[in-house]
Amino acid sequence: MASLNCLPHSLPIVSHSSSTKCLVPGNPKRRRLGLKSSRHSRRQSFALTTRAAVDGVSAVDEVSGAAKYAVDEVTSLGRSPLKLKLLSAVSGLNRGLAATEDDLRKADAAAKELEAAGGPVDLSTDVDKLQGRWKLIYSSAFSSRTLGGSRPGPPLGRFLPITLGQVFQRIDTLSKDFDNIVDLQLGAPWPLPPVEITATLAHKFELIGSARIKIIFDKTTVKTTGSLSQLPPLDIPRIPDGLRPSSNTGRGEFEVTYLDADTRITRGDRDELRVFVIA
Missing domain, CATH: 1.20.5 (Single alpha-helices involved in coiled-coils or other helix-helix interfaces)
Incomplete structure (x- = not known):
C-alpha cells in the first residue's frame, strides 16, 4: 500500500513504485x-x-481539544508576569505576619490585577479545580499577628510563646472535607525544648453560587511532631452552638477570586485576602 507522505496543497507525482512522493x-x-x-x-x-x-472519537473534537489546550497554555503564559508580580509583592512578608500598611496595599493591588486578567471564577461545573493540598503564602489578616487573623485568636509572640510554621489547606471535593492544617511551635521553660505540633482544623464545605465557599467547623486534631511524634493525636470536639461566643460561630464564607493549576486567590467574609500555591 502506498505511504501517505504528502502534505496538504502539494502536487502528488504517482510513480510505478509502492511509494507516493510530493512536489x-x-x-x-x-x-x-x-x-x-x-x-x-x-x-x-x-x-x-x-x-x-x-x-472512535470525532476527529473534530480531538483537534479542537488540542486547540483549547494550546489556548489555555498561551493564556496562562500571558498571566505569568502578573502572577510573578503578586508573588514578589508577598515574598518576605512571612505569610503576612511582617506586612506593613504599605505591603498590604501593594499585595492587594497585585492580586486585583491578576483577578481581572483571569476573569470570573466558575466552580459550579468544575469544583474539582479546588482538589488538592494548597500552601498558604500570604494572608492579609496575619498582619494583626494573631492566629485567628481578622477573628479573635491567640496572639503570636506577644503574650504566648507561639511560633507559626507552615499553613496548608487540604480540600477533598468528593468527601467535601476542607481542612486547615497549621504547624506550630510552643515555647517551653528552659531547659526543655520547644514543643512542635500540627493542628488540623477539620471542616465540611459547600459551594454557594459559582465561586463562593461556605465552611462549617467540625473538630480540631492536635498531633505532636519532632521528638514527641510518638504521642497519639488528640481530638478536640466542636463546642456546642449554645456555648459558643457570638464572635465564633464555627462557620465562615469566602470567595475564590482567581484559580488556575497552581495558584489560588480567595477573599474572605472579613475582607481577608489569601494567596495559595499548590503544594
Missing part, C-alpha cells in the same frame, strides 16, 4: 525553510485525526 510548487529553498515548522504541526494534526479514528 511542492515554488522555490525548493523556500520549501525547506518555510514548511519545516508547518510540516511538524500538520503531522501532529494528522496523528490526532488518525488516533481519533482508531479510538
Whole structure:
C-alpha cells in the first residue's frame, strides 16, 4: 500500500513504485525553510485525526481539544508576569505576619490585577479545580499577628510563646472535607525544648453560587511532631452552638477570586485576602 507522505496543497507525482512522493510548487529553498515548522504541526494534526479514528472519537473534537489546550497554555503564559508580580509583592512578608500598611496595599493591588486578567471564577461545573493540598503564602489578616487573623485568636509572640510554621489547606471535593492544617511551635521553660505540633482544623464545605465557599467547623486534631511524634493525636470536639461566643460561630464564607493549576486567590467574609500555591 502506498505511504501517505504528502502534505496538504502539494502536487502528488504517482510513480510505478509502492511509494507516493510530493512536489511542492515554488522555490525548493523556500520549501525547506518555510514548511519545516508547518510540516511538524500538520503531522501532529494528522496523528490526532488518525488516533481519533482508531479510538472512535470525532476527529473534530480531538483537534479542537488540542486547540483549547494550546489556548489555555498561551493564556496562562500571558498571566505569568502578573502572577510573578503578586508573588514578589508577598515574598518576605512571612505569610503576612511582617506586612506593613504599605505591603498590604501593594499585595492587594497585585492580586486585583491578576483577578481581572483571569476573569470570573466558575466552580459550579468544575469544583474539582479546588482538589488538592494548597500552601498558604500570604494572608492579609496575619498582619494583626494573631492566629485567628481578622477573628479573635491567640496572639503570636506577644503574650504566648507561639511560633507559626507552615499553613496548608487540604480540600477533598468528593468527601467535601476542607481542612486547615497549621504547624506550630510552643515555647517551653528552659531547659526543655520547644514543643512542635500540627493542628488540623477539620471542616465540611459547600459551594454557594459559582465561586463562593461556605465552611462549617467540625473538630480540631492536635498531633505532636519532632521528638514527641510518638504521642497519639488528640481530638478536640466542636463546642456546642449554645456555648459558643457570638464572635465564633464555627462557620465562615469566602470567595475564590482567581484559580488556575497552581495558584489560588480567595477573599474572605472579613475582607481577608489569601494567596495559595499548590503544594
